[in-house]
Amino acid sequence: xxxxxxxxxxxxxDSAVRFATPLLLACLAGLYSERAGIFDIGLEGKMLVAxxxxxxxxxxxxxxxxxxxxxxxxxxxxIGLGAAIIASIMFSMIHAFASITLRGNQxxxxxxxxxxxxxxxxxxxxxxxxxxxxxxxxxxxxxxxxITLPFAEELKDVPxxxxxxxxxxxxxxxxxxMAFAIVALTWWVLYRTRFGLxxxxxxxxxxxxxxxxxxxxxxxxxxxxxxxxxxxxAGAYLSLGTSAAGFGKDMTAGRxxxxxxxxxxxxxxxxxxxxxxxxxxxxxAIGNKxxxxxxxxxxxxxxxxxxxxxxxxxxxxxxxVGKAIPPKAGGEPYVKER
Amino acid sequence: MNKNLPKWxxxxxxxLLTLALAFxxxxxxxxxxxxxxxxxxxxMIQGAFNPFGIGHTLYFTTNFIFTGLAVAVAFHARLFNxxxxxxxxxxxxxxxxxxxxxxxxxxxxALLVGTLAAMAFGAAWAAIPxxxxxxxxxxxxxxxxxxxxxxxxxxxxxxxxPMQAEGSLPESPxxxxxxxxxTMHDILGWVGIEFDKFAPANISFFLALIAAxxxxxxxxxxxxxxxxxxxxxxxxxxxxxxxxxxxITMIAMLxxxxxSGMMAVNTVQGEAERLVLGAVEGAGFIGIAVALMGRSHPxxxxxxxxxxxxxxxxxxxxxxxxxIPAQMITVIQALIIMFTGSLxxxxxxxxxxxxxxxxxxxx
Numbered sequence: 031x032x033x034x035x036x037x038x039x040x041x042x043x044d045s046a047v048r049f050a051t052p053l054l055l056a057c058l059a060g061l062y063s064e065r066a067g068i069f070d071i072g073l074e075g076k077m078l079v080a081x082x083x084x085x086x087x088x089x090x091x092x093x094x095x096x097x098x099x100x101x102x103x104x105x106x107x108x109i110g111l112g113a114a115i116i117a118s119i120m121f122s123m124i125h126a127f128a129s130i131t132l133r134g135n136q137x138x139x140x141x142x143x144x145x146x147x148x149x150x151x152x153x154x155x156x157x158x159x160x161x162x163x164x165x166x167x168x169x170x171x172x173x174x175x176x177i178t179l180p181f182a183e184e185l186k187d188v189p190x191x192x193x194x195x196x197x198x199x200x201x202x203x204x205x206x207x208m209a210f211a212i213v214a215l216t217w218w219v220l221y222r223t224r225f226g227l228x229x230x231x232x233x234x235x236x237x238x239x240x241x242x243x244x245x246x247x248x249x250x251x252x253x254x255x256x257x258x259x260x261x262x263x264a265g266a267y268l269s270l271g272t273s274a275a276g277f278g279k280d281m282t283a284g285r286x287x288x289x290x291x292x293x294x295x296x297x298x299x300x301x302x303x304x305x306x307x308x309x310x311x312x313x314x315a316i317g318n319k320x321x322x323x324x325x326x327x328x329x330x331x332x333x334x335x336x337x338x339x340x341x342x343x344x345x346x347x348x349x350x351v352g353k354a355i356p357p358k359a360g361g362e363p364y365v366k367e368r
Numbered sequence: 369m370n371k372n373l374p375k376w377x378x379x380x381x382x383x384l385l386t387l388a389l390a391f392x393x394x395x396x397x398x399x400x401x402x403x404x405x406x407x408x409x410x411x412m413i414q415g416a417f418n419p420f421g422i423g424h425t426l427y428f429t430t431n432f433i434f435t436g437l438a439v440a441v442a443f444h445a446r447l448f449n450x451x452x453x454x455x456x457x458x459x460x461x462x463x464x465x466x467x468x469x470x471x472x473x474x475x476x477x478a479l480l481v482g483t484l485a486a487m488a489f490g491a492a493w494a495a496i497p498x499x500x501x502x503x504x505x506x507x508x509x510x511x512x513x514x515x516x517x518x519x520x521x522x523x524x525x526x527x528x529x530p531m532q533a534e535g536s537l538p539e540s541p542x543x544x545x546x547x548x549x550x551t552m553h554d555i556l557g558w559v560g561i562e563f564d565k566f567a568p569a570n571i572s573f574f575l576a577l578i579a580a581x582x583x584x585x586x587x588x589x590x591x592x593x594x595x596x597x598x599x600x601x602x603x604x605x606x607x608x609x610x611x612x613x614x615x616i617t618m619i620a621m622l623x624x625x626x627x628s629g630m631m632a633v634n635t636v637q638g639e640a641e642r643l644v645l646g647a648v649e650g651a652g653f654i655g656i657a658v659a660l661m662g663r664s665h666p667x668x669x670x671x672x673x674x675x676x677x678x679x680x681x682x683x684x685x686x687x688x689x690x691x692i693p694a695q696m697i698t699v700i701q702a703l704i705i706m707f708t709g710s711l712x713x714x715x716x717x718x719x720x721x722x723x724x725x726x727x728x729x730x731x
Contacts, residue, residue, distance in 0.1 A: 071509065128710040132717075137448055137509050139710030141656060142702045149698030150397070156693050157401040163693060279695075287513055294510065331529065337521035340514040344496075347506035347514075356507070 040197045042315045047198065048272070049318075050311025051206045052077065052264040056289035057296070057303045058209075058216050059260035063122075065220070065298055066253035067233035067359040068129050071140035073261060074286025075147030076121045080114035080265025082151035085165035085277030086158060087113035088270055092172040104171040110270050115262030121147065122258030123251075130250050133363030144286070152279050163279040165269070174203035174271040205267045212260070216300040229253055233357035236364040246364050264289075291343035298357065310339045372724045383663065383708065385715045390707040394700045403692060415685020416678040423552055423567020424684070427639065428651075429677030430569065431631045433576035435655025436673050437583050438627035440664035444587055445620035446600035451497060451512030452628040452652030454519030455490040459629030460636040461526060462489030464643035467543040478547035479571065482637045483630060490629015491622040493519060498621030502614040508621075516652070527645055540643040549638045572634035576673075579627060580666040586623070587666075596620055628652060650698075654680075657705045676701070 056073045063070040088110025093099020102109060121143055128139040152163035159165055179200035186196035220226040228249055232239045236246045268285075269277045292310055296302035316323065317335030324330075395405040416425045435452045442449035449455075462485040472478040497511035524538070533541040552569035556562070587593040599606040599616045607613060635647050654676055661675070662668025683697035707714070 069509075071513065124706075128706070132711060132713040134710035134713055136710070137450075138656070138660070138705060141450065141653070142706035142710060145653070145698050145702035145705065149695040149700075149702060152693050152695040153397065153401050153699060163695070284517055287517060290510070291514065331525050333521040333525035336524075337518045340517045340521075344500070344506070344511055344514050344518075347504075347511060348500050349504050349506070 040193055042312065042319060044198050044201075045315040045318065046308060046312040047202065047206060048311070049314040050307045051202075051209045051271075052267045052285055053289045053292055053307040053310055054209045054213070054304060055205075055260050055264035055267065056286055057292045057307050058212055058300060059257045059264065060290055060293045061216065061298055061300060061303060062229070062253045062260070063257040064293065064360055065233045065357055066229050066250045067236060067357055067362070067364070068125070068250055068254060069136040069140065069361045070125065070257060071137060071290060072121070072125055072143035072147075072286075073289050074282050074284065075140075075144035076118045076258065076261035077265040077268070077286050078144075078147040078151055078280070078282045079121055080118040080262040081269040081281055082147075082155060082165070082265075082277045083117035084110040084114035084266035085168065085269035086110075086155065088168055088172045089159075089166045089276065092169065093166075106172040107174055107270055110172070111263075111266045114266035114270075115259050118262035118265060119255060119258030122254045122261065126251050126254040129363065130247055130254075133365065136361050136363075148280060151277070155277065155279070165277040168270065168275040172270075173275050174205060174267075176201045176203055177207070203267075203271045205263060205271050208263065209267075210304070212263075213300050213304045220300060225249075225252070230357075233359055236359050237367075240364070240366060246366070250364075288339050291339050294356075295339075295343055295346050297355070313338050373720060374723060377719055377723055379663065382712070382715055382719055383661065385719075386707045386712055387661065387704065389711075389715065390700070390703040393703050393707075397699055397703075398692075398696070401692070403690060408686060408690065408692070408696075411685055411689050412678070412682025415689070416682040419564055420567070421681050421685065423564045423569045425674075425677045425681040426552065426569035426573050427567065427634065427677075428680040429674045430573045430576045430634045431651040432654050432658050432673035432676045433580060433670055434631040434634070435628050435651050436658030436662060436669040437579055437655075437666065438624045439655045439659035440662065440666070440669050441583060441587070441596075441627060442620055442624040443659055443664045444593070444600050445596040445616055446603075447498075447501070447617065447620055447624070448509050449494065449512055449621065449624045449628075450509055450653075450656065451494060451515050451625070452655045453648050453650070454512070454516035454652070455493045455625045455628035456631045456635075456648045456652050457516075457519045457523050458493040459486040459490040459632035460643050460647045461523060461531075462486055462629070463632045463636045464531065464540045464543075467547055467637065468541060471544050472547040475547060475549050478544075478637070479549055479575075479633070482547075483575065483633050486629040486632040486637075487626035488629075490627070490632070491625040494621045494625025494628070495618070498618050498625075501621075502617035523643075524645065527643065531643065533642070538645045543637065543641045547637075548641060549633075551638075568639040570634065570638035572630075572638045575630065575633065577670070579630065580670050583627070584666040592619065628655070654701060657701050657708075660709045661704055 056077055060070050060073050088106045091100045091102040091109035092106035095101050125139050125143055128134040129136040155163045155165060182196045182200035185192040220230065228239060228244055232246055232249045240246050268281055274281065288310055292303060292306040296306040313335050317332050321332050322329055323335065398405045398408050415421050435456065438452050439449055463482050466481050466485040493515060497508050497515055500506040500511055501508040527538040531540045533539055549570045552567055553563045553565045555571060595611045596616055598609065599611055599613065603613060631651055636643055640647065658669055658672040658676055661672035679697050679700055683694050686692040686696055687694050
C-alpha cells in the first residue's frame with residue numbers, strides 16, 4: 031500500500047501536473063476573454079499556432095548558420111516562446127477585431143480561427159521544413175529543461191514529504207511554475223485590481239461600464255491580448271516543454287476544448303480552474319497509464335477516461351451538480367448608444 | 369439583415385464580395401508558401417472535373433449538402449449546431465449496426481433502413497444537447513462540441529472493441545454484398561451515360577438533392593418552418609405568439625441531427641461499406657462554412673456544397689501534383705467561414721453606407 035502511495039500515486043500526480051499545465055494556461059486564457067464578455071472557442075487554434083511558432087522559431091534560432099539558422103544557442107528556446115506569444119496574440123486580435131470592432135459572431139470567429147490554425151501550421155511547416163508539417167526535433171537549448179528546485183536532492187530521502195517535494199513539486203520546467211504563479215496573479219488581478227473589477231463588469235453589463243465613462247472596446251481588447259499571451263504560453267509548453275520536443279501537426283489534440291470545458295467546470299473562477307485542470311490532467315494521466323481501468327465491479331475502457339472531462343462538463347452545464355452561469359454579456363456584441 | 373439594403377446587394381453582392389475576399393486572402397496564403405495561385409486554381413479545377421475527379425467531387429458534395437442543410441435548419445431557429453461531426457459519426461454506427469444485423473436482400477430495402485437508421489442515430493445524438501438547451505439553458509454550442517468529442521471516444525471504443533472485425537484494423541466487418549448501393553456509374557449506366565466505374569459517388573447524391581427540396585418546403589412552406597423562423601427572429605415575439613421554445617428547439621435540432629446523420633448513408637453505406645475510424649473527416653464542420661456561404665437557403669447550400677466538393681477533390685489533386693498539403697483546403701474553408709461569417713460586416717457596413725446614402729440621394 032505504501033508502495034502504491036509513494037510510487038504510483040506520486041507518479042500519477044506528477045504526470046497530472048504535466049498534463050494539466052497547458053490546460054490550465056489555456057483555461058486562464060479563456061477566463062480573461064469570457065469574463066470580459068467575449069466567447070472564445072478558438073483557444074484550440076491559438077494554442078496550436080503558438081505551438082507551431084514556438085517549435086519552428088526555436089528550431090530556426092538554434093540551427094547552425096549554414097542551415098539558415100541564427101546560432102542563438104541557449105537563447106533559442108526564448109525566441110521560440112516569444113514567437114509563440116506573438117503568433118497567439120495575432121490570432122487573438124483577429125478574434126477581437128471580428129468580435130469587438132465589427133460586432134461579428136464570436137462563435138463563428140472562433141470556429142474559423144481553429145480551422146485556420148489547423149491548416150496554416152501544416153502549410154507553412156511543410157514549406158519551411160519539408161517534414162510533413164512537423165518541425166525539426168529540438169535539442170538542448172532549444173527547449174525548456176526540468177528545473178531541480180533547491181534542496182530537492184538533499185531532501186529526497188525524507189519519507190513522504192521528501193518524496194512529494196522531489197518527485198511532484200521539483201523537476202518541472204519553468205512554464206509549469208509560471209502557470210501556477212499565473213493562477214495566483216489572475217486571482218489578484220480579477221478580484222483586487224481596478225482593471226479586474228472593470229473587466230468583470232464589462233462581461234456582465236457593458237452598458238454600465240460605458241456609462242461610467244470607461245471604454246468597453248479598450249477593456250475587451252486588453253483582455254483579449256492577455257488571452258493571446260496565455261494561449262501562447264500554453265502552446266509553447268506543448269512543443270518546447272514536453273517530450274515531443276518540436277511541433278507535430280494537430281498536436282493540441284482537443285486540449286483547447288478540454289480547457290474550455292474546465293473553464294465552465296470551474297465556473298469562470300481562477301483557483302477553481304486550477305483544480306479543474308488538475309482533475310482533468312489526472313484523468314489524462316490515468317488514461318495514459320492504464321489501458322483499461324478495473325474497478326472491481328466494472329471495467330472501464332481507456333476511451334471512457336478520455337471522454338470523462340467532456341461528460342463531466344455536460345453534467346455541470348446541465349446544472350444537475352451546481353449550476354454554471356456564464357458571464358451575462360458573453361457572446362453579445364456591445365453596441366454603444368448614440 | 370438591413371431593410372434598407374436592396375435585395376440584390378444583400379443576397380448577391382455581399383456574399384460575392386465576402387467570397388472574393390476569402391479567395392483573395394487564400395491567394396496570398398498560396399503565394400506565401402511559394403506557389404503560383406493561378407497554377408493552383410488550374411490544378412484544382414482540372415483535378416475536380418476530370419473524368420476520375422468528378423466522381424469524387426460529387427461524392428464530397430453529397431456529404432456537404434447533408435451537413436450544410438443540417439447547420440442551415442438549426443440556423444433558422446437561431447441554434448448553432450457545431451455537433452454535425454459527432455451526429456454523423458454516430459449515424460455511421462447506426463448504419464453499421466443495421467447493415468450487420470440482417471442479410472438485406474436488395475439495395476432498395478437497405479437504402480431505406482440505412483437512411484432511417486442514420487437519421488435516428490444522428491437525431492438521437494443531437495437530442496441531448498437540444499434538451500439541455502431547451503430545458504436547462506445549457507449553451508448548445510458548448511454541449512454539441514462536447515458531444516463531438518464524446519462521440520469520437522465512443523466510436524474509437526466500438527471499433528477496437530465490440531464492433532471490430534477480425535484482425536487488428538479499427539473497422540467493422542463489411543456489409544452484405546446485396547446491400548451495396550448503386551454507384552453513379554450504375555445509375556448513369558441505366559440511362560446510357562458513361563461514368564467512372566470506381567468513383568465513390570452513389571445514389572445518396574440524389575437523396576441529398578431530395579433532402580434539399582424537402583428542407584426548402586419545410587422552412588418556407590409549412591407552419592413548422594414558419595414557427596422556426598419566427599423563433600429564430602425573436603424568441604420573445606415567438607413565445608408571445610404561442611410558439612413553444614422547447615418544441616421548436618427540440619424539433620429543429622432533431623431535424624438538424626437527422627440531416628447530419630444522413631451523410632453516413634453516403635460514406636459508410638455507399639462508399640466504405642463498413643464502419644471505419646474517422647469516417648466523417650471534418651464534413652460536419654465544413655457544413656458550417658456551407659451553411660454560412662449558402663445563407664442557410666437550400667439552393668445556396670447545394671451550390672456552396674458543390675464549391676466545397678470541388679475544393680476538397682481539387683485539394684487532393686494539389687497534394688498529388690504540386691505537393692501542397694491537403695490542409696490548403698482547411699485554410700480556404702477557414703477563410704470562407706471567417707469572411708462570410710464573423711468578418712461579414714467588413715463588407716456589409718461600407719455597402720450600407722454606399723447604398724443607403726445613394727437611396728436617400730435618389731429620393
